[in-house]
Amino acid sequence: MTRDKLMHDLYHRVWLWISLLLLSACTAFVDQEQPQHIVDLTVILQAESSVGQTFVAHHACLNGVDVWLEPGSTKGDIRLHLRTDPQSDIDLVTADLPLRQVNQAGFYHFSFAPLLDSHNHYYYFFLEIGEADHVFIGAGTPEAYANGSLYRDHQPADAQMAFRLTYNWSGIVIGGIQTLLQAVGALILSGILYGVPGWALLIVLQRYGGPAVRHWTEGVGVAAGLSLALYPCLMLWTYLLGLRLGAVYAWLPVLLGFAILVWHYRPWKWRLGTFRTFSQICIKKISWPDLVFIGVVGIISLQRFAMIRGLELPLWMDSIQHTMIVQHLLEEKGIFQSWRPYAPYQTFSQQFGFHTLVAVWAWLTGSAAPQAVLWAGQALNVLAVLSLYPLAYRIRGVWAGVFAMLLAGVGLQFPAFYTNWGRYPQMCGQALLLFAVWWGWCAQKAEGKLWPWVLGGGLTFAGMTLTYYRMVFHYGTFILASLLIFAKATHTFTKRRYWLCLLGTVIFGGGIAFPWLFRIMTQSQVSAIARASTSQFPFQNLVQMGQQVSITWPFMHALWIFVGSLLAIWVNEAAILPVVWAWLLMALPILRMFPLPGVSIIQSFTISTSLYMPRALVWGTLLGHWGEPLWAKKWSRGLATVVLFVVVLYRCLISLQWVERSYDFATWPDIRAAQWVANHLPSNALIVIRGTLYSDGTGSQGEETAWWTAVVGPHALGMDGGSWLSVLSRRMATIPLPYLLQSEAPEQAGYTEAVNRLTQRLLEVPVTSADGIAALCQFPLPITHIYLGQRQVALGKLITGPTLTPLVDVLQLQQSPAFRLLYQQDQVRIFEFDRTFCR
Numbered sequence: 001m002t003r004d005k006l007m008h009d010l011y012h013r014v015w016l017w018i019s020l021l022l023l024s025a026c027t028a029f030v031d032q033e034q035p036q037h038i039v040d041l042t043v044i045l046q047a048e049s050s051v052g053q054t055f056v057a058h059h060a061c062l063n064g065v066d067v068w069l070e071p072g073s074t075k076g077d078i079r080l081h082l083r084t085d086p087q088s089d090i091d092l093v094t095a096d097l098p099l100r101q102v103n104q105a106g107f108y109h110f111s112f113a114p115l116l117d118s119h120n121h122y123y124y125f126f127l128e129i130g131e132a133d134h135v136f137i138g139a140g141t142p143e144a145y146a147n148g149s150l151y152r153d154h155q156p157a158d159a160q161m162a163f164r165l166t167y168n169w170s171g172i173v174i175g176g177i178q179t180l181l182q183a184v185g186a187l188i189l190s191g192i193l194y195g196v197p198g199w200a201l202l203i204v205l206q207r208y209g210g211p212a213v214r215h216w217t218e219g220v221g222v223a224a225g226l227s228l229a230l231y232p233c234l235m236l237w238t239y240l241l242g243l244r245l246g247a248v249y250a251w252l253p254v255l256l257g258f259a260i261l262v263w264h265y266r267p268w269k270w271r272l273g274t275f276r277t278f279s280q281i282c283i284k285k286i287s288w289p290d291l292v293f294i295g296v297v298g299i300i301s302l303q304r305f306a307m308i309r310g311l312e313l314p315l316w317m318d319s320i321q322h323t324m325i326v327q328h329l330l331e332e333k334g335i336f337q338s339w340r341p342y343a344p345y346q347t348f349s350q351q352f353g354f355h356t357l358v359a360v361w362a363w364l365t366g367s368a369a370p371q372a373v374l375w376a377g378q379a380l381n382v383l384a385v386l387s388l389y390p391l392a393y394r395i396r397g398v399w400a401g402v403f404a405m406l407l408a409g410v411g412l413q414f415p416a417f418y419t420n421w422g423r424y425p426q427m428c429g430q431a432l433l434l435f436a437v438w439w440g441w442c443a444q445k446a447e448g449k450l451w452p453w454v455l456g457g458g459l460t461f462a463g464m465t466l467t468y469y470r471m472v473f474h475y476g477t478f479i480l481a482s483l484l485i486f487a488k489a490t491h492t493f494t495k496r497r498y499w500l501c502l503l504g505t506v507i508f509g510g511g512i513a514f515p516w517l518f519r520i521m522t523q524s525q526v527s528a529i530a531r532a533s534t535s536q537f538p539f540q541n542l543v544q545m546g547q548q549v550s551i552t553w554p555f556m557h558a559l560w561i562f563v564g565s566l567l568a569i570w571v572n573e574a575a576i577l578p579v580v581w582a583w584l585l586m587a588l589p590i591l592r593m594f595p596l597p598g599v600s601i602i603q604s605f606t607i608s609t610s611l612y613m614p615r616a617l618v619w620g621t622l623l624g625h626w627g628e629p630l631w632a633k634k635w636s637r638g639l640a641t642v643v644l645f646v647v648v649l650y651r652c653l654i655s656l657q658w659v660e661r662s663y664d665f666a667t668w669p670d671i672r673a674a675q676w677v678a679n680h681l682p683s684n685a686l687i688v689i690r691g692t693l694y695s696d697g698t699g700s701q702g703e704e705t706a707w708w709t710a711v712v713g714p715h716a717l718g719m720d721g722g723s724w725l726s727v728l729s730r731r732m733a734t735i736p737l738p739y740l741l742q743s744e745a746p747e748q749a750g751y752t753e754a755v756n757r758l759t760q761r762l763l764e765v766p767v768t769s770a771d772g773i774a775a776l777c778q779f780p781l782p783i784t785h786i787y788l789g790q791r792q793v794a795l796g797k798l799i800t801g802p803t804l805t806p807l808v809d810v811l812q813l814q815q816s817p818a819f820r821l822l823y824q825q826d827q828v829r830i831f832e833f834d835r836t837f838c839r
Contacts, residue, residue: 028063028064028166028167028168028169029059029166029167029168029169029171029172030066030164030165030166031058031059031164031165031166031167032164033055033145033163033164033165034140034144034145034160034161034162034163034164035068035162035164036140036141036144036160036162037068037138037139037140037162038138038139038140038141041139041140041141041159042070042136042137042138042139043136043137043138043139043150043152043159043161044072044134044135044136044137045072045078045127045128045129045134045135045136045137046129046133046134047129047130047131047133047134048131049128049152049153050126050127050128050151050152050153050154051126051127051137051150051151051152051161052086052124052125052126052127052150052151052154052161053124053125053126053148053149053150053151053160053161053163054085054086054122054123054124054147054148054149054151054669054826055122055123055124055125055145055147055148055163055165056120056121056122056123056147056148056668057115057118057119057120057121057123057165057167058119058120058165058310059118059119059167059171059172059175060115060116060117060118060119060167060170060171060172060174060175061114061115061116061118061167061168061170061171061172061174062114062115062118062123062165062166062167062171063111063112063113063114063115063166063167063168063171064095064109064110064111064112064165064166065080065082065095065109065110065125065163065164065165065166066107066108066109066110066163066164066165066166067080067107067108067110067127067137067138067161067162067163068105068106068107068108068137068138068161068162068163069102069105069106069107069108069135069136069137069138070102070105070135070136070137070138071102071103071104071105071135071136072099072102072133072134072135072136073099073129073133073134073135074099074100075099075100075130075133076098076099076129076130076133077096077097077098077099077129077130078096078097078099078102078110078127078128078129078135079094079095079096079127079128079129080094080095080096080097080110080112080125080126080127081094081125081126081127081128082094082095082112082123082124082125083123083124083125083126084122084123084124085122085123085124086124086151086154086156086825088124092115092123093112093113093115094112095110095111095112096110097109097110099129099133099135102135105138107162107164109166111166114167114168114170114171116171118167118171119171119175119178119310120310120312122147122668122672124151126151126154137161137162138161138162139159139160139161139162140159140160140161140162141159141160142158142159142160142792142827143791143792144160145160146661146664146667146668146790146791147667147668147669147790148160148668148669148826149669149826149827155824156824156825156826156827158827175309179302179305179306179309180302182305183301183302183305183306186301186305186375186378186379187298187301187305187379187382189361189364189365189379190301190379190382190383192254192364193227193250193254193360193361193364194224194227194228194357194379194380194383195220195223195224195227196227196253196254196257196258196261197226197227197230197253197254197256197257198222198223198224198225198226198227198228198230198257199219199220199223199227199257199261200256200257200258200259200260200261200264201223201226201227201230201257201260201456202219202222202223202226202456203260203261203264204260205452205455205456206452208448208449208451208452209446209448209449209450209451209452209453210446210447210448210449210452212442212446212452212453212456213390214393215393215398216290217289217290217293217389217393217398217401218389218390218393218394218401220386220389221386221387221389221390221435221438222390222435222438222456224383224386224387224435225387225390225431225432225434225435225436225438225460226435226456226459226460227253228353228357228380228383228428228431228432228435228460228463228467229432229435229459229460229462229463229464230253230459230463231249231253231353231356231357231360231463232352232353232356232357232462232463232466232467233459233462233463233466233512233513234249234252234253235249235334235335235352235356236335236466236512236513236515236516237512238334239334239335240515243334244332244333244334244335245333245334246333246334246363247363247364249334249356249359249360249363250359250360250361250363250364251363251364254364288637288641289398289399289402290398292402292641292644293389293398293401293402295645296402296405296406296409296648297382297386297405299409299410299645299648299649299652300382300385300405300409300410301382302652303409303410303652303655303656304378304379304381304382304416305375305378306656307378307416307419307655307656307658307659308374308375308378308419308659311374311659312370312371312668312671313370313374313664313665313666313671313724314370314373314374314377314419314422315419315420315421315422315659315660315663315664315665316420316421316422316663316665317422317665317717317718317723317737317738318421318422318423318424319373319422319424320422320665320723320724320727320737321350321422321737321738321739322354322355322358322373322422322424322425323369323370323373323727324339324342324369324726324727324737325350325352325355326355326358326359326362326369326372326373327369327727328342329352329355329356329359330359330362330363330369335348335352336348338747339736339740339744341683341730341731341732342726342727342730342732342736343726343732343733343736343737343740344732344746344747344748344751344781345736345740345744345745345746345747346744346745346746346747347523347525347744347745348744349520349523349525349743349744350739350743351425351429351466351467351468351469352466352467353425353428353429353432353463353464353466353467353468354380354424354425354428354429354467354468355425357376357380357428358372358373358376358377358424359372361375361376361379362376369727370727370728373424377419377424377427378419380424380427380428380431381415381416381418381419381427383431384408384415384427384428384430384431385405385408385409385415386405386431387430387431387432387434387435388401388404388405388408388434388613388616388617388620389401389402389404389405390434390435390438391434391437391438391441391617392404392405392616392617392620392621392624394438394441394442394574395574395575395577395578395617395621396574396575396621396624396625397624397628398624399623399624399625399627399628400620400621400623400624400625401620401624402620402624403619403620403621403623403624403627404616404617404619404620404621404624405616405620406620406644406648407615407616407619407620407623408612408613408616410648410651410652410654410655411616411651412612412615412616413612413658414609414612415427415430415612416655416658417658418609419658419659420658420659420660420663421663423609425467425468426468426470426606426609426610428467428468429464429467429468429470429471430468430471430474430610430613432460432463432464432467432468432471433464433471433474433475433478433613434613435460435464436457436460436461436463436464436475436509437475437478437479437482439453439456439457439460439505440457440478440479440482440501440502440505441482441577443457443498443501443502443505444482444486444495444498446497446501450497450500450501450504451504453501453504453505454501454504454505454508455508457501457504457505457508457509458504458505458506458507458508458509458511458512459508459509459512460509461475461505461506461508461509461510461513462508462509462510462512462513465509465510465513465517466513466516469601470601470602470603470606472598473588473591473598473599473602474585474588474607474610477581477584477585477588478581478584479502480584481577481580481581481584482577484580485573485574485576485577485580523745524745525742525743525744525745575618575621575622575625577617578613578614578615578617578618578621579614579618581614582611582614582615582618585607585610585611585614586607586611588602588607589602589603589604589607627640664791665718665720665721665723665724665791666721666723666724666728666789666790667721667789667790667791669721669790669825669826669827669828670720670721670722670724670725670789670790670828671724671728672825672828673721673787673789673823673825673828673830674721674724674725674728674729675728675729676823676825676830677725677728677729677731677787677830678728678729678730678731680822680823681729681731681784681785682784683730683731684784685731685732685784685785686731686732686733686734686779686781686782686783686784686785687722687725687731687732687733687734687783687784687785687786687787687830688733688734688762688767688776688783688785688786688787688808688833689718689720689722689723689725689733689734689735689786689787689789690718690719690720690722690787690788690789690792690808691716691717691718691719691722691734691735691759692716692717692719692759692763693714693715693716693717693756693759693760693763694714694715694716694717694738714756715738715741715742715752715755715756716735716741716755716756716758716759717735717738718733718735718737719792720788720789720790720791720792721789721790721791721828722735722787722788722789723735723737725787732781733787734755734758734759734779734783735755735759736755741755741756748780750780751780754779754780757775758775758776758779761775762775762808766809766812767786767808767809767812767813768809768812768813768815768816768818768819773818773837773838776833776838777835777837777838782835783833783835784832784833784835785822785830785831785832785833786808786813786819786830786831786833787828787829787830788808788810788813788827788828788829788830788831789827789828790826790827790828791827792827810829813829813831817834818833818834818837819831819832819833819834820832820834
């Protein structure tokens, strides 16, 4: 084929793709919101009536609504009105559809001019029809759609219309650009907040202790670890000194860090020649692996921030607890003890490292606590991936670090999946764990003064402890694994300096965290938990132990570790370290057999969700070892890079689906209702919310729940968006968050037991009965309202074990004279309790 023929063919192919893109831009993007249509729930639309639906648009440039229609009359038109909410009388847009077009059942399109700012906006549309006409509208169950409700004559009904939303493709593109810009901004902010203080501290440590890192990419990770550890330690010790600094916690480390960096690099001495020399050095010094490192961090960051696009609140019940702590830290300008106005409890014993890191994010950006938890949580998720790099770099080099990050970033579900569960402290604790063990691992070959290594290792150890208490045991298994590896090298194993460094790290780090640990251990609830017996899981013999291990650790866990063990032997001695660490982590629950202090908090579930760390290190090391020759030659380097990034981008698209909206506790209607509560109910209101009594544990978290209930007994658990009510409205609910019921001391003796009794009683008798009203009246604090959230049993859809009977019934409340309906929007209802019935 001649060159002209090739160019002619290429020209036509390019124009073909351009034409296809232009044609696709003319079509609309269809979002399948609520496609369910059940025959028995079909709604008839007649003259002088209306059928509507509330919804939330997830993109910009909303330009149409598709509604499931079935044939009725053939004359006249159906008119769609779009408004901001059901209470509004102003039409944003209208659209008409001739009835003669509805000749068979299906979705029919109502088109209107694009709404440019529709992204994350709440809307209401309703349909009207002319006189003597009728048509049938498809509908589904109330649970079929979370962010709205079907309306009959502008009043909410227990159903959801079958509908779809359409958008201009320009809105999708605009949304993508906004997501990209937000991700870049969040990444820059993460570098300032979680990078600058640690980089400055690392410079100081290296100035007096000699080089600690071998390459700038390794230094980026180590600096992040120092930054993450600095904030909780600073907040703890200022609290012990009686200081609450508020926004100073965010600005002081950053400004001081910048000052040290300016002093170190002395930019006032730079000249034009300096910049030219610097750029030449960068071109020569920044290698291909460095560019890949930058690209990987950038892609993973974009993926993490894109995962939460459209979320107003973090997911699952754990996030409610974390948001409440962050919000109270912001309000009290530091560590607090009283939980008011959120709950009548007066001790604070939670691990607060993660919450400190989110609080400084909120102080620096001015974000509200829920959004700060979301965005800072994803930034820390990126750092949880980055935390693998320094250790993998020391084990096998730069490519081992890159592949370890890729595996944890887009190959494995963890740590990305923590976003669904809201287990941010565990994720952040795991990141600090890896930074802490890096200091312990590298100390074997450290030169220069000892104190910088003790300071760096001790600071990260303290930050790890304050962020997630269980990580202390994980740290111990790593140190034991490293000692087993070192045992082969007698000169290293008997190195006095190394032992002094380890001992100094534990003493210094433990000394920083000790005041807090001692303080909470003097609390009766925490002390009882620490002393709790682990006899509910006894191992009477080796057979039972083997059976328990086979249940706790699936076959695939053992398989990848076994294969990794064989392959790591081929690489080098250090490559076996993460394999040994994984085996020791899996064996850690055996300590629960012995009466040792604190071993009761060891949890198989936490360990199983931590195994991504050794897994990524094992296979990252092996891939780095095998893939290193590919980057030795230019032709293979380019090909391998292209293949690598194609695979990464493909995995990123898949991983975007890991965030599941089914983990939402609160929906848009709940958020709107909470705002109404904040504006209309008195500050001393006490609100009953739906709940159940959690008395046993099943499913993936069954062991932890069974242990908690064995220690503190059955406890009440909120089951719908009412669980968010305290955080969003600053009004108390009758069911506080589980952590408060489990480990904090109430202001009034017996309050926790009263919460559990009330919840249990309302599961046994109707709230409108004489016994139900008596239970409300006998509660220690005056109950004033009842809240019924959008999703009746949000919790019960995801886990099994608790009683899933709703705490209260809507129809009974509407018919009882003791309760008055104050608010009804979508599926959310708020009733006022007439306390004169208590007399």
